[in-house]
Amino acid sequence: MMPIWMEIVVGVLLVLSSLFALIGALGLLRMKDFFQRMHPPALASTLGAWCVALASIIYFSVLKSGPVLHGWLIPILLSITVPVTTVLLARTALFRKRMAGDDVPAEVSSRR
Amino acid sequence: MKRLFPAPWLSLALWLLWLVLNLSVSPGNLLLGALLGFLAPLMMAPLRPLPIRIRRPGVILRLLLLVGRDVIVSNLQVAWGVLTCGSRPPRSCFIKIPLDLRDPNGLAALSMITTVVPGTIWSELALDRSILLLHVFDLDDEAQFIEHFKTTYERPLMEIFE
Numbered sequence: 001m002m003p004i005w006m007e008i009v010v011g012v013l014l015v016l017s018s019l020f021a022l023i024g025a026l027g028l029l030r031m032k033d034f035f036q037r038m039h040p041p042a043l044a045s046t047l048g049a050w051c052v053a054l055a056s057i058i059y060f061s062v063l064k065s066g067p068v069l070h071g072w073l074i075p076i077l078l079s080i081t082v083p084v085t086t087v088l089l090a091r092t093a094l095f096r097k098r099m100a101g102d103d104v105p106a107e108v109s110s111r112r
Numbered sequence: 113m114k115r116l117f118p119a120p121w122l123s124l125a126l127w128l129l130w131l132v133l134n135l136s137v138s139p140g141n142l143l144l145g146a147l148l149g150f151l152a153p154l155m156m157a158p159l160r161p162l163p164i165r166i167r168r169p170g171v172i173l174r175l176l177l178l179v180g181r182d183v184i185v186s187n188l189q190v191a192w193g194v195l196t197c198g199s200r201p202p203r204s205c206f207i208k209i210p211l212d213l214r215d216p217n218g219l220a221a222l223s224m225i226t227t228v229v230p231g232t233i234w235s236e237l238a239l240d241r242s243i244l245l246l247h248v249f250d251l252d253d254e255a256q257f258i259e260h261f262k263t264t265y266e267r268p269l270m271e272i273f274e
Contacts (some may be wrong), residue, residue: 027194042230083227109239
């Protein structure tokens with residue numbers, strides 16, 4: 001049986017995580033340009049995912065009265081895979097905006 | 113040995129990953145995990161990954177803690193920026209950061225750090241790896257930001273990889 005304070009801790013973590021995911025989605029809606037819009041979704045994949053993982057670790061560790069630690073693999077695998085798509089999107093947007101002559105910095109590589 | 117296990121750390125990590133995912137050390141899972149750790153690096157070998165040497169575990173641990181702290185701080189800053197963007201739009205901009213780190217594995221780790229921290233996005237790396245173009249969500253003081261970036265992330269990565 002789970003003590004009541006443990007249930008509160010798990011509940012708070014889950015609410016916090018959904019709050020961060022919600023703010024991330026709200027940011028996607030409210031930000032003005034593409035690059036600004038790339039920042040808020042990271043809230044869901046970092047603190048949002050961390051809080052869920054921590055909540056699941058605490059919940060199942062208490063339930064099975066032994067450490068159940070593999071929830072931590074989710075944040076680790078996320079932090080390996082998310083940068084791939086993020087960097088790809090940023091590079092593509094930069095390329096397209098330069099082609100279109102928008103207000104973005106010029107290439108940082110000096111021509112040889 | 114080197115031909116059979118071109119990336120021993122990757123093999124070990126995959127084996128451990130398999131065991132932790134299955135939450136068991138039964139002989140069958142030990143064998144399957146070992147098979148995964150043996151085959152995956154062999155299949156990746158045509159990609160010619162650069163060999164990696166793990167050095168300074170203490171510095172790695174400290175860097176992980178610092179990045180964890182920065183991720184939490186940046187999460188709160190971006191969340192606050194989103195909630196208050198009606199009255200005070202975030203000062204987003206691109207900045208150029210001169211880099212001293214040249215090791216490709218170190219730069220890969222740096223790109224992971226900058227994209228995992230919500231407030232920054234890795235946008236472009238110069239061909240000669242001397243300049244990094246970074247998009248920052250809300251920039252306060254450019255000189256201070258570059259100083260923080262170089263001391264917290266770049267210097268430990270240079271100690272680890274170079």
